[in-house]
Amino acid sequence: MKQISLGDRKLAITNIVVAYIAFLIGTFCGLMQVFIRNDALTLPPWLDYYQILTAHGVLLALIFTTYFIFAFLISGMSYSLGAFGPKVRSFSWLGFIVTTAGTILATVEIIAGRASVLYTFYAPLQASGWYYVGLALFVVGTWIYSFALIGHYVKWKKEHKKKLSPLFAYMTISTLILWIIACLGVVATVLFQFIPWAFGWVDTINVELSRSLFWYFGHPLVYFWLLPAYMAWYVVVPKIIGGKVFSDSLARLSFVLFILFSIPVGFHHQLTEPGISSFWKFLQTVLTFMVIIPSLMTAFSMFGTFERTGRLKGASGLFGWLFKLPWKDIRFTSLFIAMFFFIPGGAGGIINASFQLNEVVHNTLWVVGHFHITVGTPVAMTFMGLTFWLIPYLTGRKLTKSIQKLAFIQIITWSIGMLLMSTSQHILGLLGAPRRTAFAGYMDDPSALEWFNGLLSNHVTMAIGGTILFLSAMILIYIVFQTLFFAPKATENERVEFPMAESDLEQTPKYLENWWIWIGIAFALIAFAYTIPLAEMIHHAPPGSSGFKTW
Amino acid sequence: MHFHKFEKIWLGFGIISLVVFLSIIGVTAFAFNHHPSGGMDTIDPDKVEQTAPFDNPGVHQIDDNTYEVIIVAKAFGYDPAEIKVPVGKKVVFKVASTDVTHSFSIAKTNVNMMVVPGQINTKEYTFDKAGQYLVICNEYCGTGHHFMKTTIEVVE
Numbered sequence: 001m002k003q004i005s006l007g008d009r010k011l012a013i014t015n016i017v018v019a020y021i022a023f024l025i026g027t028f029c030g031l032m033q034v035f036i037r038n039d040a041l042t043l044p045p046w047l048d049y050y051q052i053l054t055a056h057g058v059l060l061a062l063i064f065t066t067y068f069i070f071a072f073l074i075s076g077m078s079y080s081l082g083a084f085g086p087k088v089r090s091f092s093w094l095g096f097i098v099t100t101a102g103t104i105l106a107t108v109e110i111i112a113g114r115a116s117v118l119y120t121f122y123a124p125l126q127a128s129g130w131y132y133v134g135l136a137l138f139v140v141g142t143w144i145y146s147f148a149l150i151g152h153y154v155k156w157k158k159e160h161k162k163k164l165s166p167l168f169a170y171m172t173i174s175t176l177i178l179w180i181i182a183c184l185g186v187v188a189t190v191l192f193q194f195i196p197w198a199f200g201w202v203d204t205i206n207v208e209l210s211r212s213l214f215w216y217f218g219h220p221l222v223y224f225w226l227l228p229a230y231m232a233w234y235v236v237v238p239k240i241i242g243g244k245v246f247s248d249s250l251a252r253l254s255f256v257l258f259i260l261f262s263i264p265v266g267f268h269h270q271l272t273e274p275g276i277s278s279f280w281k282f283l284q285t286v287l288t289f290m291v292i293i294p295s296l297m298t299a300f301s302m303f304g305t306f307e308r309t310g311r312l313k314g315a316s317g318l319f320g321w322l323f324k325l326p327w328k329d330i331r332f333t334s335l336f337i338a339m340f341f342f343i344p345g346g347a348g349g350i351i352n353a354s355f356q357l358n359e360v361v362h363n364t365l366w367v368v369g370h371f372h373i374t375v376g377t378p379v380a381m382t383f384m385g386l387t388f389w390l391i392p393y394l395t396g397r398k399l400t401k402s403i404q405k406l407a408f409i410q411i412i413t414w415s416i417g418m419l420l421m422s423t424s425q426h427i428l429g430l431l432g433a434p435r436r437t438a439f440a441g442y443m444d445d446p447s448a449l450e451w452f453n454g455l456l457s458n459h460v461t462m463a464i465g466g467t468i469l470f471l472s473a474m475i476l477i478y479i480v481f482q483t484l485f486f487a488p489k490a491t492e493n494e495r496v497e498f499p500m501a502e503s504d505l506e507q508t509p510k511y512l513e514n515w516w517i518w519i520g521i522a523f524a525l526i527a528f529a530y531t532i533p534l535a536e537m538i539h540h541a542p543p544g545s546s547g548f549k550t551w
Numbered sequence: 552m553h554f555h556k557f558e559k560i561w562l563g564f565g566i567i568s569l570v571v572f573l574s575i576i577g578v579t580a581f582a583f584n585h586h587p588s589g590g591m592d593t594i595d596p597d598k599v600e601q602t603a604p605f606d607n608p609g610v611h612q613i614d615d616n617t618y619e620v621i622i623v624a625k626a627f628g629y630d631p632a633e634i635k636v637p638v639g640k641k642v643v644f645k646v647a648s649t650d651v652t653h654s655f656s657i658a659k660t661n662v663n664m665m666v667v668p669g670q671i672n673t674k675e676y677t678f679d680k681a682g683q684y685l686v687i688c689n690e691y692c693g694t695g696h697h698f699m700k701t702t703i704e705v706v707e
Contacts (some may be wrong), residue, residue, distance in 0.1 A: 094576045118691055122652050125693070157695040207668050209654065234675070249552050272654075273665035274590040282580055296565040300558055341559075359587050363654060363689035394689045404555065410593055430703045434657040434689035437697035445700065447658050447685040483678055507553040542593035542669030550626045550693025 002498070004075060005083035005542065007393045011092055012071045012078075013484070016391060020480050021068035027473035034421075034466030038459045049438035050116040050376055050551055055082040057119035058110065061225075061375060062138075063103055068383045069147055069228045070095075073172050075390060076231075079498045080166040081156045084148075087335030088155075091148035099141025100473070108132030116551040118436065120218070121194070125545030128196035136190050139183050146176040164513055167248060167503045168235050174255040175227040177515065178220055181263055181522060185216030197488035197547065204544025208275040209537045215266030216530065223262040225375055227255065233302055233339060238333045238501035241325055245503035252512045254294035254301075260480045260522050261290040264529035268353040272362045280533045281355065287529060288353040295346055308314060330407040331499070334385030337415055343376035345370065348426070356419030359483035363436075366429025369422040377418050385475060389390065391480065392496045399496060403479055410479065411419045420456075421465030427457040470533060555629065588664040588674035596668040599623060599649045608634055613643075622646045624653040624666045628696030635704045638681045646672050654690040658701060665690060678705040 030075045032353050035041035045047065048290045078084060084092065107117040115127035121135075153173055158167065159373055164170070189210045205231065234251045246252060267276055267284035271455045310321020319348055326332045347368040351357050359365060391398045399407075429435070433451045442448040492495070511517065554562075581587045599605045600623060608621045615674045618640055623630040625648065636642050646655045646666045653666040657676075664672045678684070686697035 020668065049698075050691065050694065123689075125651050130707075144706070208670060211652075211667070247553070247555065247558075250554070250558065270665070271587045272589075272663050273667050274592070274670035276586070277591060278586045278589060279579065282577065282591070282636065285576065286636060289569055289573055292569055293562070296561065297558075302563045309648045317580070329589045350572075354572075355580055356585050356587060356661075359661045362665075363656070388558060432656070434687055436654070436691040439697050442685065442687065442700045443698075445685050445702070448687075462678055507552050540591075540593065543595045543597065546598045547624070548553075548693075550695070 003015045004078040004080065004394075004498075007089055008074060008078035008084050011084075011089065011096070012075045013391075013394050014096065015067045015071035015142060016387070016394075016480075017484070018103075019064050020072065021472065022059040022063035022067065022478055024104075025065060026056055027470055029053075029056035029059070030198060031466055034459075034463040035298075038080065040463070040465045041263065046113075047437055048116060048551060050436075051110060051113055052119065053436065054110050054116050054118050055107070058106065060380075061371075062119060065225045065375070065379065065383075066099070066138075066142060067224070068386075069175075070142075072228055072232075072383075072386060072390065073149060073175070075498065078151055080168045081152060084152055085155065088148050088152045090144060090393040091151065095141050095143075095145030097141070098144055100139055102134045102137030102139075102507035104134075105129055105137065105522075109134060120214065121196075121511060122204050122214075122546035123194070123205045123207045124447050124548050126549055128199055129195060132194040132198055136195070138185070139187055139190075141545070143180060143183065143527060146180055149173075164505050164508055164510070165253060166499060167245060169253055170232065170513065171227070171231045171234070171255050173515070175224065175231070175452065177519060178227065178259045178262060179224045181259075181526075182217050182224065185213045185266075186218075188292075189213035192528075200397075204546055206537065206541050208273075208544050209534065209541070211270060211273070212276070212530075212534060212537060215269045216263070217266075218269060220262040221267050222375065223258055225379045227258060228347070229338070229343065229379045230255075230298055232335060232382050232386055233298065235334055235501055235503075236499045236509050237302070237332065238309070240335075240423075241306065241309050241497035242306050243312070245501050246308065248303040248503040248505055249508040249512065250297060250301060251503070252508060254297045256259030256512060257294040257297075258291070259518055260525060261287060261294070262389055263522060264526045265291075267529075267533075268358070271358040272353060275538075276533055277526045277539060281423075284529055285353060285355045287525070289350070292350070294409065298341075313491065330404055330411065331385055331389050333408070336409045337381055337411060338381035338385065340379045340383070341373050341415075341418070345374035345378060349374065360373065361429055363434060364429035365433045365435050369371070369425030369434045371428060372418060372422045376422075377415070381414060384411065384414070387476075387480060388483075389499065390498050390540040391483040392487070392490070393498055395449055395484060395487075396484055396490055396495065398490040398494055399483065400487055403482055403487065406475055406479055410472050410475040413475070417465045417472055421462050421469065423459040424456050424458070424465065427454060428452070431457065501503075558700060564700050573641050580585040580697045588662070588672055590671055592671040592673075592674040593669055594647050594671055596647075596649065604645065612633060617641045617643065619645065620645045621654060623649060624655060624688070626651060626693050627688070627699040628655075629655070629699075629701045631702075634701065636678065636685075638678050638705050638707055641675060641677050644674050644676065651692050652690050653688045653699065656687055656689045658685040658687065660684065663689070668701065677694050681707050 115131035116123045117127045265288040310324035311326045315321040316325045431451045488516040648666040648668045658661045684703040686701045
């Protein structure tokens, strides 16, 4: 059994612990929200719905995902390229410290009620300057992490001249490149717009510019969550089902395409706002749709692997391979269900980004439903599935029979809860019910009351879904706790492995690993999609806005 | 690069659907002028209520078939409080904000406008049914966000 070094394990475990602390608090905030909307819960006067909403978004979508992703990447990089050297390790710890300092600072500001601006922090809502400093530190910390991992990779490349890197390492580097380029937008707006404005060094802010820079980052952020899940699907799933990677070059190509097409598309979040001409909105709609290609490639690869492996095991007929899949293995079933949720999730995404259709669903509960069946299920459930073997792998403990049973219950309840809640949210959104509201009765307006009359589209369904989800989250926390501290130690034979499938490098073209080409094309596309509209926003800017604290 | 035969078929199918989707969106956008709300006019966010046309919010008849509705959005309501427009006529909505980002979204219609401070948002719409229409703010704007609403009365 190949093990990774103790130092790297400690680093990964620490990240997982922070991820699940954020998960615990974040899901609790989610539970409170469905009951407040249902009028079953009234908050004490010192606590506000939007404060909880901000915490829910930041802790789950940003903190849980990021820490878990780095835990996964650190383990996989150490496994596939060898133990970290002292420099890489100390830089990784520095990254952890800076990221965590930023997280704590931002969380304190949210709890103190000085930053109820939601995780999108749209100007001219003005949180305390320290909130933005916290966000900046968070991003800088993840950059330090990223550069540590890139350094580890560069060292490996130097020692293995002319060899292609293992698929896991390749995908890690693509993900980090995407992340670093994406963050440039949010760093620019936070450093040059929000911080000087929130501390009073300048009086006003260019709102439209800040929104565009935010969404330049906000969309690829989604792919930063998704790509590690894709890594698990491409590399971990084939190993668990006893097969190989379908096509190494295809997998690499799809990651390159994600770098290219996930960044210059932020305007599709701004289709219904003024200040951007229709032409540029349409151009970015076209670029948004390009991401369908690597998504379809991924879907093909997955089912290709399933079928090929099934047939090697003797399956016959058109769908015989389905029965050869290891359904009793929670490490597989969780990831399969996660992938399955991504089919309606992806289709909903295409609807959101479709130039005119966006008007129907923009800022409605539909978007919330969409978010929960993309990030909340495919991504989060993949991370849960990884947790079931990653923690035992790192701690050397056993995933006992009873914990495996619990894991099944956890995954199934999560699926049911999500299905109920997000279906109800999608329907309510189509009817026009808005998102991000504490209560949607509008003083018993008949049109508003009508929304909630449906069988599925009522507050009760959403609350039942939310409650099931919370119970599921608590089971998960119990599993995490058990496997971290209490499960019995595994003997040499019982140890779980890091499932990393073999991939055939023979037909993989070398240019796929020439990063400068892809970074160059990415910047050319970004320049094409953003230079003129951003320049217009700066040249023809209205007088800026002063800050408002409306909470 | 090596591609499996089925892979080529699948990708071909994907790329063709992509072209079809985008052509439909493009033709409806540029040949039939079906764009989401927007506009490139700017305004001083501190002086909205002193700047024409927002110094006179309300419904104004432009010609026999066109009405203009000028709306000022602010935390947490809309000015004017009462909007009455005729059925079957072209209505041009113009909205601006005096403070934070809001939206002006009419339930059961495709009017869904972001109101970004410093910018004027415009959308044309023709109501084909009379009745009361609920207008809400669907962009988070503060503690009173979920109370920010108005109604449009569409009359025969």
